[in-house]
Amino acid sequence: MAAMPYLLELLKIVSGALNADRPKVVSYVEQLAGRLEEAGDPVSARRLRRTLAEGKAKLMEMGPASVGTRLPVDSESRLDLADEERPTVDAVDLVLDSEHLEVLREFVGYVGAADRLLAEGVGISPSLLVFGPPGCGKTQLARFTAAQLGLPLLTARTDSLISSFLGSTAKNVRRLFEHAMSRPCVLFLDELDAIAKLRDDQHEMGELKRVVISLLQNIDALDQSTVLIGATNHEHLLDPAIWRRFAYHLKIGLPKEGGRRQLFQLFLSRHATQDVVILAASVAEGLTGSDIRQVSEDSIRAAIVHGNETIDECDVLRRILRLRLPEWGARGENMPELVRRVREMNPDVFTYRRLAALFGVSLGHVSKLIHQRERGDGKGH
């Protein structure tokens, strides 16, 4: 087979992109467009040049500092202090209750109107603190927001910023913020709880003070083109002075039934019927978005292994019950009690037929177990 044409250009572009070497990408895309034109394909050449022009316009918006900017590293360990990504709108799905979505929309609208507000002399503080239990979408929300704003997301995991570099934290925090300020971006301080954990350790009290002070100073020094998002699982442990630095506060709790439906729909997509999605959502109370993703992915894997197109209703219900009921793992020993508990969770969903299938016993057996209990209750024990 003949070698692929333009392989050289392609390889240079790929390597330039992987090394974040924008000038290299630009010059080889130009060269490729020229060669396509010579070869009699002006349409493709034009498309390439248009893409390039759009990309260049973005670069101009981002300012010259973005070209070739390296991520900040800890001076001793050389480890990155942050990750950078450019989330896109179609690649980040976020499920939020409508009231929370409202707050987020307001925030995004406010940041988008920054120029107009500033022109009117209205100061802005584009900062948002997200809090709530783990696995409910805080990190996802930061990615979603960056995508909505069309800005790069610079994520600093606070624990790695502090714990590995005790002593040089203040310097690291300053470096991180300087990097963030070198062009418009969303600076995301994830897992802010890490700061509070220092409080548990007597030896770290001094370090805790230094970290909090340096964070406060750096937050205060941010200009309005840096959007700041913070996330924590334990808002009550957060230093009140840090809490006050954020203009918007958003609590993301466990998903409600509507949210769970959207999440199952998102993660099961074509692998489940609508009925199964509704059923799963109705019994998955107490599960986080992250749990729902896990349950969905495990069910899909099981279906594929068994050669099925769609997931099995009982399989997904069992996985949900395993997360909701700690005693599920030992169901062999205590089946009667467990059958009754599951039945009580939701008698409409857990019909005798479903219980029989879930526990792998006969309908008659299920009926006997449940009636035993009802007779027991009737005697007033």
Ligand SMILES: Nc1ncnc2c1ncn2[C@@H]1O[C@H](COP(=O)(O)OP(=O)(O)O)[C@@H](O)[C@H]1O
């Ligand atoms: N509300 C949600 N919307 C969409 N996906 C979610 C949501 N909550 C959790 N997830 C899924 O679970 C994973 C973990 O969520 P994450 O945002 O890291 O939670 P947190 O930061 O609150 O601990 C995400 O990658 C996403 O796939």
Ligand SMILES: [Mg+2]
């Ligand atoms: Mg997170």
